[in-house]
Amino acid sequence: MATALDTVKDYTEAEYKYGFVTPVEEDRFPPGLDEDVVRRLSAKKGEPDWLTEWRVAALRRFFAMEIPDWQKVRFHPIDFQAISYYAAPRQKERPRSLDEIDPEIRRTYDKLGIPIREQEVLAGVAVDYVFDSVSVATTFKRKLEELGVVFCSMSEAVREHGELVRRYLGSVVPPGDNIFAALNSAVFSDGSFVYVPKGVRCPMELSTYFRINAAGTGQFERTLIVADEGSYVSYLEGCTAPMRDENQLHAAVVELVALDDAEIKYSTVQNWYPGDKEGRGGIYNFVTKRGACRGKRSKISWTQVETGSAITWKYPSCILQGDDSVGEFYSVAVTNNRQQADTGTKMIHIGKRTRSRIVSKGISAGHSDNTYRGLVRILRSAEGARNHTQCDSMLIGDRCGAHTVPYIEVKNRTAQCEHEATTSKISEDQLFYCRQRGISEEDAVALIVNGFCREVMNELPMEFAVEAKKLLGISLEGSVG
Amino acid sequence: MLEIQDLHVAVDGRPILKGLSLRVRPGEVHAVMGPNGSGKSTLAFVLAGREGYEVTAGSARFGDEDLLALEPEERARAGLFLAMQYPVEIPGVANMYFLRQSLNAVRKSRGLDEIPAAEFMRKVREQARLLGIGEELLKRDLNAGFSGGEKKRNEILQMAILEPRLAILDETDSGLDIDALKTVADGVNRLRAPDRAFLVITHYQRLLDYIVPDVVHVLADGRIQRTGGPELARELEERGYEAVLGGRLAA
Numbered sequence A: 001m002a003t004a005l006d007t008v009k010d011y012t013e014a015e016y017k018y019g020f021v022t023p024v025e026e027d028r029f030p031p032g033l034d035e036d037v038v039r040r041l042s043a044k045k046g047e048p049d050w051l052t053e054w055r056v057a058a059l060r061r062f063f064a065m066e067i068p069d070w071q072k073v074r075f076h077p078i079d080f081q082a083i084s085y086y087a088a089p090r091q092k093e094r095p096r097s098l099d100e101i102d103p104e105i106r107r108t109y110d111k112l113g114i115p116i117r118e119q120e121v122l123a124g125v126a127v128d129y130v131f132d133s134v135s136v137a138t139t140f141k142r143k144l145e146e147l148g149v150v151f152c153s154m155s156e157a158v159r160e161h162g163e164l165v166r167r168y169l170g171s172v173v174p175p176g177d178n179i180f181a182a183l184n185s186a187v188f189s190d191g192s193f194v195y196v197p198k199g200v201r202c203p204m205e206l207s208t209y210f211r212i213n214a215a216g217t218g219q220f221e222r223t224l225i226v227a228d229e230g231s232y233v234s235y236l237e238g239c240t241a242p243m244r245d246e247n248q249l250h251a252a253v254v255e256l257v258a259l260d261d262a263e264i265k266y267s268t269v270q271n272w273y274p275g276d277k278e279g280r281g282g283i284y285n286f287v288t289k290r291g292a293c294r295g296k297r298s299k300i301s302w303t304q305v306e307t308g309s310a311i312t313w314k315y316p317s318c319i320l321q322g323d324d325s326v327g328e329f330y331s332v333a334v335t336n337n338r339q340q341a342d343t344g345t346k347m348i349h350i351g352k353r354t355r356s357r358i359v360s361k362g363i364s365a366g367h368s369d370n371t372y373r374g375l376v377r378i379l380r381s382a383e384g385a386r387n388h389t390q391c392d393s394m395l396i397g398d399r400c401g402a403h404t405v406p407y408i409e410v411k412n413r414t415a416q417c418e419h420e421a422t423t424s425k426i427s428e429d430q431l432f433y434c435r436q437r438g439i440s441e442e443d444a445v446a447l448i449v450n451g452f453c454r455e456v457m458n459e460l461p462m463e464f465a466v467e468a469k470k471l472l473g474i475s476l477e478g479s480v481g
Numbered sequence B: 001m002l003e004i005q006d007l008h009v010a011v012d013g014r015p016i017l018k019g020l021s022l023r024v025r026p027g028e029v030h031a032v033m034g035p036n037g038s039g040k041s042t043l044a045f046v047l048a049g050r051e052g053y054e055v056t057a058g059s060a061r062f063g064d065e066d067l068l069a070l071e072p073e074e075r076a077r078a079g080l081f082l083a084m085q086y087p088v089e090i091p092g093v094a095n096m097y098f099l100r101q102s103l104n105a106v107r108k109s110r111g112l113d114e115i116p117a118a119e120f121m122r123k124v125r126e127q128a129r130l131l132g133i134g135e136e137l138l139k140r141d142l143n144a145g146f147s148g149g150e151k152k153r154n155e156i157l158q159m160a161i162l163e164p165r166l167a168i169l170d171e172t173d174s175g176l177d178i179d180a181l182k183t184v185a186d187g188v189n190r191l192r193a194p195d196r197a198f199l200v201i202t203h204y205q206r207l208l209d210y211i212v213p214d215v216v217h218v219l220a221d222g223r224i225q226r227t228g229g230p231e232l233a234r235e236l237e238e239r240g241y242e243a244v245l246g247g248r249l250a251a
């Protein structure tokens, strides 16, 4: 098995190795956003009326909202009218079997290191591939169907499992939650849907791979995962985009619902194009991710490794409603060059004896800025609730910034909250020690940073952890010396 | 193997080594002794290529290479190993994992494949056993919370696995109890070979009872003041630097 360090080496040539563009024919709307665009989008997807009207209502809310200014990130105003809200590889129909996938798209995924066919056979991971706006393939369908697990694109779910979608869509992140959630609700083009029936332990990781290809578009996918009573599912999300000088908007919404005794583990490795050294281009990653622990003893665990995007602005959260439910947030956020990240979580304790654990590792290098922003809110009803938060920051060089902004609101006196925070630097001593043992400076940085993040990396499923380790090294290339 | 000529080194603009010359041949063990602050660790660091040690004059050759022109990792890959006086902690990085990364980096630079996992484990376990290092210590984070003695043993373990051509031991004996001292010395003696040399920095004659040196140097005031055989170390132990060096020691 190749070690993380060697693999990092293999990548040293490419600054952002996923930055290529795939030449596929696109079916797309001209730029612009109004009610007509939304209705056409909905019609194109053959959606039922309830959904069309739901989208239109969301759009009205969107137009009435402003971009907030409490976050630490700074960016150019976004011209929502300059974006095309639908771009899809031209294909008569969604391929029925994996063999029917456009060879160019297949090649794209090969280049990304996740060949569509092999992924299915070798890794035993079921993958949904979202290319620009639409889902192009879902692997491992049959096996899942036998267990009653639904794993398909959101479009298909609307057609085939309309009732489930209608019941849960927007139930965790309402369309008016924030401006980007409103936009997503109005124009989401596709995404993944998962339903795990009562008592089923999903036997394989479910995974979605997002790829922005087209220029001048945004990506607005919508993911909904429902784990019925006593079920378990582990879900992985990966993403890349071509290198472009313009900033592209990614405004996703992810909703998770866990009923009694259910558990959802959601892992993300986010590697959208971060822009170049001077801060030109890169993805604006403004996503809303929230999980509802509705049932008793339910559990939702978010693990994220954020290395990409020009700007990352996301707070995967848990609403701990069911008694004895558990929320976890494990995060690594790396910023280099001119990247900005403002990320963290919200843990809302409602039920009795609810517990939450937050482990955040922020690494900043170059001229970047990295903020942890976290809210722990314990409501009066949350008798005996507990939270433990640990925020560690590591600085590489002295031109970057790290900030920790914890908000803690406790309304119940029996609750316990603990918060620990540390800031450290990679020391000259550590670097010299590694180099004296033959390890190059860049590999030494990767090694030390991986060590710093180990608690979080341990939470990732195996095959993802290897990928994530490599990414940490690559993201920090050129950050020392 | 190692040839240092008239080496001058400054730290923060302050001269520490002031014309040091030293020649080590393959197979030899040289001991370097000297008062606190005389520049022993400075010599070790400058040979290993640590930043902040400015060479203002002189040269150092390692084999056929200009040692001072190489990056620290290149020196390590060329076979120079420094067992440090104060080994560094790296949280989150398992001791054994670190050692494997290190060995593979060195092997790679020599055009060798990575060491197979099973072979690596066998090698490490064997050496660890000889050095009295428990399995648990191999799994712990590198040097994190290790006792002083454990850190020193671990340095010797790394040395045994990396099999350097020249090993510099900077006060590897300080902080060791008597049994550990013997274990560590045995570890060094096992590695003695016709094509391998050692530079042993120490304050104590006792270590040299176990690792018998071919040559003993006394470093003071930035220069080698005296060179002799093992008897020089004993003389130092009995009489102290002041008496042995006499007028040569700058006030």
Ligand SMILES: Nc1ncnc2c1ncn2[C@@H]1O[C@H](COP(=O)(O)OP(=O)(O)OP(=O)(O)O)[C@@H](O)[C@H]1O
Pocket: B011, B012, B016, B034, B035, B036, B037, B038, B039, B040, B041, B042, B043, B052
């Ligand atoms: N980074 C540094 N900054 C300032 N002074 C330094 C630095 N490193 C070494 N020195 C100084 O250089 C001199 C030599 O130090 P060095 O550590 O080489 O001595 P040593 O012979 O190893 O001593 P000891 O026996 O106590 O280990 C000392 O006066 C020390 O204070």
Ligand SMILES: [Mg+2]
Pocket: B040, B041, B042, B085, B170, B171
């Ligand atoms: Mg010293």
